[in-house]
Amino acid sequence: MNSPDIPQNRRIVLASRPSGAPTPSNFRLECVPVPKMGAGQVLLRTLWLSLDPYMRGRMSAAPSYALPVAVGDVMVGGTVARVEQSGLEGFSPGDIVLSYDGWQDYALSDGSGLTILPAGMSHPSRALGVLGMPGFTAWYGLLKIGAPIAGETVVVAAASGPVGAVVGQLAKLHGATVVGVAGGAEKCRRVREELGFDTCLDHRAPDFAAQLAAACPKGIDVYFESVGGKVFDVVLPLLNTFARVPVCGLIAHYNDGLYDNKDAVQASDRLPAFMGQILIRRLRVQGFIIMDHYSELYAEFLHDMQPLVEDGRIRVFEDVVDGLENAPQAFIGMLEGKNQGKLLVKVSS
């Protein structure tokens, strides 16, 4: 039992590693005392927690591009936080910062990796979305790898999500024909009507393959991949000569043992044929992890993107979940495609 007199830090830890889709039992809410700030530190109060698909990878012990979260450790995640106490030059109580504090109310920091956000920023949560990691992912993958030119056809997986929504709108601004793919009629409607994609198709439709072919009469020049699975299978035969496929994620496979190839179910190996298509159609297929590019290109991204967001040329959807205790269920739902936009947990106001 914790004394009610001691300020509490609620935190959500990895209770066990999921096998397949995560369940609530893989998470545990703990209450511990708020950590005591030392010299050269700041104490941060989480305001917003970002929930993102990559976190599924961190829950597994399989090798990936980042270390897994240890069982019993706090789940990782990007956050917007307020400085509560400061023992660190350059930070004052009340400053709003972009941080990486994970799924908890309070965290200590020595300042490394913290970015102070502009005072009075109207939507600080955007630092976790369109002006943060998802937006930067969209911008880098589309412009630095996909590089669409006017008149080309760009297909965007997970088109209503925080990456896909920005990819499609940027591609429209570059003069491309943009076809989104999303799960469900309502998502597709919003992508068409509110984000201005030329069209958006529901991958759950039984005739999805035929619909996609009809929507891309000139083939596909850029496929922005974040999903994998059956959407990729349907896209592949439609790729044009010199098509580019930036790969920023494969959410359809995060629960299916993809990375260790345990659960492959196709009867035959399509890898040699895929290499043949890469050759014959001169495809460029390139993976990227946006963390690699912050020092080199984040400033250029912000310079490009901020005016587009401010004047409304790039629109964003946010799905806000209230309360840290609801993060696990929201995260599980996101992996099932239930969110309608950038998923954020409002941890404190």
Added chain:
Amino acid sequence: MNSPDIPQNRRIVLASRPSGAPTPSNFRLECVPVPKMGAGQVLLRTLWLSLDPYMRGRMSAAPSYALPVAVGDVMVGGTVARVEQSGLEGFSPGDIVLSYDGWQDYALSDGSGLTILPAGMSHPSRALGVLGMPGFTAWYGLLKIGAPIAGETVVVAAASGPVGAVVGQLAKLHGATVVGVAGGAEKCRRVREELGFDTCLDHRAPDFAAQLAAACPKGIDVYFESVGGKVFDVVLPLLNTFARVPVCGLIAHYNDGLYDNKDAVQASDRLPAFMGQILIRRLRVQGFIIMDHYSELYAEFLHDMQPLVEDGRIRVFEDVVDGLENAPQAFIGMLEGKNQGKLLVKVSS
């Protein structure tokens, strides 16, 4: 029967499409009259015919990046030829030209696609090898896609072939550690001792995978792919983060139904896992067909490569077969890995 008085053009036509590896019965040697030159044409006498793996693709009806050779048509191929008669301004009898006349003694041309080679060029056959399509393929794929930096590890498939030999030597000149892969001890010895690769491994060795891992203690940064099959399978787990894989050919699959995926034999589908590796390791896998890049970059290539060849920094092997009638057998042998270097048919002197 052709009259002995009429000059004959021997030509090798596609008699039938191969199923699997080509056999001599897929080719037919025909004798027809030498074609009569019209106004605005030149009559060319073939001196050298280049034999290259891509020709296997042209023998199939399956869709590829170029039209198939029709059954009954002359097999296509790059040639060095002498102008016998000229009705075309700018061409004089005796000029030596780079042309694309195919497997025959004589051809007509309206001049399109012809390049006059410098008079007195010591080795005009090099225009079909190190200074032609294979050399350009090596240069483009290595420098424009692979882009190795000093200290990186470059692995080169088909290292003794006309592309691989140039790839490895260029990579050495750029300061990379270069590991060749070839079929057989003698090829490997020549690649090591005569071309100066750091090492060269025989992919037929039972412990080839272990040998390659030992030869690449820091992993692989660039894999120059022209082979596919088991070499690729062994390379894949050794690719480093940010590795580049230029793909210019897949000779191991040309006879196995790769392109229509008929003959896949693996029990499980490795494509999703491959996409996962592309993401996690930020791989860039890119196919290219050198014909796409002549107008843009051939001059730059020649400017770079000619001095390297002339002063011996880039060495080349040539395998010369005497007589057009021996082209089919030489071609079949090349697909089995029997040639030791750039395969050329000496059609006339």
